[in-house]
Amino acid sequence: MTTANTEKPAQISREELFKNIISHSKEYGFVFPSSEIYDGLSAVYDYGQLGVELKKNIREYWWKAMTQLHENIVGIDAAIFMHPTTWKASGHVDAFSDPLIDNKDSKKRYRADVLIEEHVAKIEGKIDKEVEKAAKRFGATFDEKMYRTTNPRVLEYQKKAEEINARFKSALEKNDLAEVQQIIVDCEIVCPVSGSRNWTDVRQFNLMFSTQMGSVSEEAGTIYLRPETAQGIFVNFLNVQKTGRMKIPFGIAQTGKAFRNEIVARQFIFRMREFEQMEMQYFVKPGEEMKWYEFWKQARMKWHNSLGIAQDKYRFHDHIKLAHYANAACDIEFEFPFGFKELEGIHSRTDFDLKNHEQFSGKKLQYFDPETNSSYVPYVIETSIGLDRMFLALLSNSYKSETLEDGTIRDVLNLPAFLAPVKVAVLPLVKKDGLPEKAREIMDVLKFDHLCQYDEKDSIGKRYRRQDAIGTPFCITIDHQSLEDSTVTIRHRDDMRQERVSIEKLPAIVEDKVSMKKALKTLTY
Numbered sequence: 040m041t042t043a044n045t046e047k048p049a050q051i052s053r054e055e056l057f058k059n060i061i062s063h064s065k066e067y068g069f070v071f072p073s074s075e076i077y078d079g080l081s082a083v084y085d086y087g088q089l090g091v092e093l094k095k096n097i098r099e100y101w102w103k104a105m106t107q108l109h110e111n112i113v114g115i116d117a118a119i120f121m122h123p124t125t126w127k128a129s130g131h132v133d134a135f136s137d138p139l140i141d142n143k144d145s146k147k148r149y150r151a152d153v154l155i156e157e158h159v160a161k162i163e164g165k166i167d168k169e170v171e172k173a174a175k176r177f178g179a180t181f182d183e184k185m186y187r188t189t190n191p192r193v194l195e196y197q198k199k200a201e202e203i204n205a206r207f208k209s210a211l212e213k214n215d216l217a218e219v220q221q222i223i224v225d226c227e228i229v230c231p232v233s234g235s236r237n238w239t240d241v242r243q244f245n246l247m248f249s250t251q252m253g254s255v256s257e258e259a260g261t262i263y264l265r266p267e268t269a270q271g272i273f274v275n276f277l278n279v280q281k282t283g284r285m286k287i288p289f290g291i292a293q294t295g296k297a298f299r300n301e302i303v304a305r306q307f308i309f310r311m312r313e314f315e316q317m318e319m320q321y322f323v324k325p326g327e328e329m330k331w332y333e334f335w336k337q338a339r340m341k342w343h344n345s346l347g348i349a350q351d352k353y354r355f356h357d358h359i360k361l362a363h364y365a366n367a368a369c370d371i372e373f374e375f376p377f378g379f380k381e382l383e384g385i386h387s388r389t390d391f392d393l394k395n396h397e398q399f400s401g402k403k404l405q406y407f408d409p410e411t412n413s414s415y416v417p418y419v420i421e422t423s424i425g426l427d428r429m430f431l432a433l434l435s436n437s438y439k440s441e442t443l444e445d446g447t448i449r450d451v452l453n454l455p456a457f458l459a460p461v462k463v464a465v466l467p468l469v470k471k472d473g474l475p476e477k478a479r480e481i482m483d484v485l486k487f488d489h490l491c492q493y494d495e496k497d498s499i500g501k502r503y504r505r506q507d508a509i510g511t512p513f514c515i516t517i518d519h520q521s522l523e524d525s526t527v528t529i530r531h532r533d534d535m536r537q538e539r540v541s542i543e544k545l546p547a548i549v550e551d552k553v554s555m556k557k558a559l560k561t562l563t564y
């Protein structure tokens with residue numbers, strides 16, 4: 040049996056690791072650039088034959104955790120197109136925009152806030168370098184905390200970063216775009232392409248895609264591709280509450296596509312122009328929102344923890360500057376190969392959305408409380424996670440390139456077994472002597488419960504490698520002994536262990552290892 044080398048593997052940079060993940064996911068049919076034969080479409084991706092399975096499994100796990108485990112949460116599937124007034128009421132027409140700036144020489148467009156944030160990050164990077172150098176210089180006696188609070192150069196950098204941040208925050212609060220531009224000028228930020236400081240003014244740019252409905256070409260016919268799925272839930276609040284006889288607190292869950300004309304669209308499927316969200320709006324009694332906000336923070340972290348990813352890969356990030364509709368908000372951040380970034384948002388949205396929809400539609404969106412015999416507009420706690428970001432989190436956490444004891448490399452995806460695209464590979468040792476027929480018999484039993492792959496091409500070692508690379512948790516090998524005693528070997532992806540088991544027991548063994556039920560059972564609330 041080949042085993043993984045326990046020696047420390049040669050370190051590769053985060054950039055290199057991220058590049059490897061992207062090429063791995065293309066090579067094995069997880070994610071392709073959209074319309075690639077025409078050179079692709081920026082920040083739009085297609086999911087391939089394995090990607091679609093992984094994505095479906097993540098969605099299903101989220102969906103079951105929400106709607107099956109909570110008796111008071113139901114799902115809907117609202118249309119992508121909505122009445123255009125929806126987006127007036129939600130604030131997206133007036134306020135869903137990014138501050139943009141163009142470089143006159145390169146003609147490249149940037150998000151002004153990103154240019155400033157990157158500049159501050161560079162200054163902070165200088166601080167880290169100073170600390171690193173000092174740590175080397177002083178060795179075991181180095182006191183990092185003391186150094187960071189007393190070293191004059193570090194303090195100077197810190198002061199600079201804080202000043203820029205404070206100026207920027209104040210400019211954003213006042214919506215002072217001229218000041219945002221002045222910060223870029225004062226910080227001497229250059230265009231990464233032309234290297235020049237020849238900037239235009241800063242303008243606000245709305246991120247919603249618009250199109251025309253029917254044959255009307257004027258303004259009146261303009262509709263939007265939804266930038267979040269949440270509004271489909273808000274406008275259906277009363278439909279669901281009444282027809283489902285829902286009592287507060289209750290939730291409505293939805294998964295589906297959302298569209299944003301992102302300006303800085305980088306980092307593969309992390310930030311796309313067409314993506315999928317999994318959102319849940321939890322309607323609560325006003326005054327009880329903080330209790331439920333805390334509840335959903337813990338519940339969502341528990342869901343993430345049930346995926347078997349190390350806890351230190353996650354952290355909460357509380358929003359300091361709250362959106363105008365929120366009275367509390369945080370992100371669950373994940374450590375992607377390019378650093379800690381937002382994976383999921385948890386927001387206490389008050390009654391902002393329902394109240395505005397009441398006002399714009401002229402229809403009451405209130406809950407009649409039979410206990411107090413009065414009506415009120417509920418408050419809302421929202422949990423909102425990007426399906427594509429969760430996909431990327433799982434992929435980047437599970438991708439490993441291991442050097443085995445015999446010096447060969449194996450690429451493996453240690454995905455949670457219940458989320459893996461293919462659950463079982465059925466492999467006859469050779470293509471003759473009745474082994475393929477026996478293997479087909481096994482396929483015909485397992486395929487009704489699990490996605491299985493049958494493979495008889497190449498050596499068994501190569502076939503194992505192919506399955507490791509796509510994250511298949513189990514390979515079943517049928518050999519000559521199988522014909523004599525109805526046993527097969529089952530090989531485990533993570534430790535490459537092999538055991539001999541009876542064919543009769545296979546369905547139960549596989550089910551036990553790949554069942555989503557087990558993971559769901561850890562999610563008691």
Ligand code: GAP
Pocket residue numbers: 266267268269299301308309310311312314315316318381382383384421423424425426427428
């Ligand atoms: N309804 C609230 C809402 O949409 P958001 O923070 O703008 O909040 C929620 O988005 C989640 O959707 C994010 O945490 C992220 O996972 C995902 N998301 C947002 N923009 C995205 C994009 N351009 N590409 C991929 N995922 C995105």
